[in-house]
Amino acid sequence: MHAAFDHIAQAATQRFDDDALIAALRTDPELASRGLRRWLAAALDDEVRKAHWTYRKVASRLGWPKRPTFESEYIENSADYYRCAAAVSATAASLPMAPRELWLAWHHPAAPRLMAGVADAGVLTLIAQRADWMLALMGERNTLSFRSPGSGIGLLRAFREGRAVACMIDFCYPESACAEGPFLGFRVRTPIGVLALASRFGYRLTLIGYRGGTPTIAARVDATGRPVDELVDWANHGLQQQIAADPAAWLLWPTLDRRACDLDYD
Numbered sequence: 001m002h003a004a005f006d007h008i009a010q011a012a013t014q015r016f017d018d019d020a021l022i023a024a025l026r027t028d029p030e031l032a033s034r035g036l037r038r039w040l041a042a043a044l045d046d047e048v049r050k051a052h053w054t055y056r057k058v059a060s061r062l063g064w065p066k067r068p069t070f071e072s073e074y075i076e077n078s079a080d081y082y083r084c085a086a087a088v089s090a091t092a093a094s095l096p097m098a099p100r101e102l103w104l105a106w107h108h109p110a111a112p113r114l115m116a117g118v119a120d121a122g123v124l125t126l127i128a129q130r131a132d133w134m135l136a137l138m139g140e141r142n143t144l145s146f147r148s149p150g151s152g153i154g155l156l157r158a159f160r161e162g163r164a165v166a167c168m169i170d171f172c173y174p175e176s177a178c179a180e181g182p183f184l185g186f187r188v189r190t191p192i193g194v195l196a197l198a199s200r201f202g203y204r205l206t207l208i209g210y211r212g213g214t215p216t217i218a219a220r221v222d223a224t225g226r227p228v229d230e231l232v233d234w235a236n237h238g239l240q241q242q243i244a245a246d247p248a249a250w251l252l253w254p255t256l257d258r259r260a261c262d263l264d265y266d
Contacts (some may be wrong), residue, residue, distance in 0.1 A: 024084035051253035061185030073248035103166035
């Protein structure tokens with residue numbers, strides 16, 4: 001392990017310290033090419049193994065060819081995520097976004113580029129926990145920690161006012177209101193709070209894709225008055241198509257079992 005990463009490993013005994021790693025890469029950009037991938041392979045060994053196990057479960061269910069290079073691709077994509085987070089600036093160009101629009105994003109190596117574009121666009125981005133590097137990219141006034149007390153009132157106000165909103169749609173916390181639906185060959189829990197608000201307040205849903213490391217618009221649908229279960233199926237179907245095109249680029253493979261209702265451990 002490269003000595004420059006030692007303090008990050010020590011700080012990450014309870015939780016992987018994204019802030020410390022990204023700060024180190026910004027201080028010395030050469031670290032990104034001098035052992036980051038090898039260091040991540042060791043630091044994230046359990047995560048990579050679980051990602052591969054879950055991927056193989058899904059591939060078997062859906063009849064996908066199993067990629068023998070999945071683990072190495074997943075590690076490289078994880079490294080690219082941190083490289084991107086360290087290199088991108090808050091002045092990055094944003095995708096065009098209109099009022100009453102809800103962006104549904106997902107964890108991809110280029111996701112920090114999407115985050116960087118919201119500062120100028122004034123998009124309210126929902127985050128699960130505060131991280132210095134995210135706040136630096138998006139700006140404090142453009143983020144809402146949705147697991148914090150009182151956050152629901154702020155989110156409702158944003159939708160009432162027609163403010164553009166963005167969130168990750170590829171994870172569901174235990175306390176989140178959710179619906180079950182098909183995704184990657186299993187029945188999974190998908191958060192429905194923002195989808196219900198989008199339907200109620202006449203929003204357009206935009207599913208984000210990534211092409212050549214650049215965020216793009218993958219699909220859009222008018223959510224006005226539509227049943228939430230229908231919107232869940234639309235989002236999960238579109239996301240599954242994105243993942244199928246490049247499975248190792250989805251960075252939340254290790255968490256799928258926490259959403260799936262029928263994933264066995266045999």
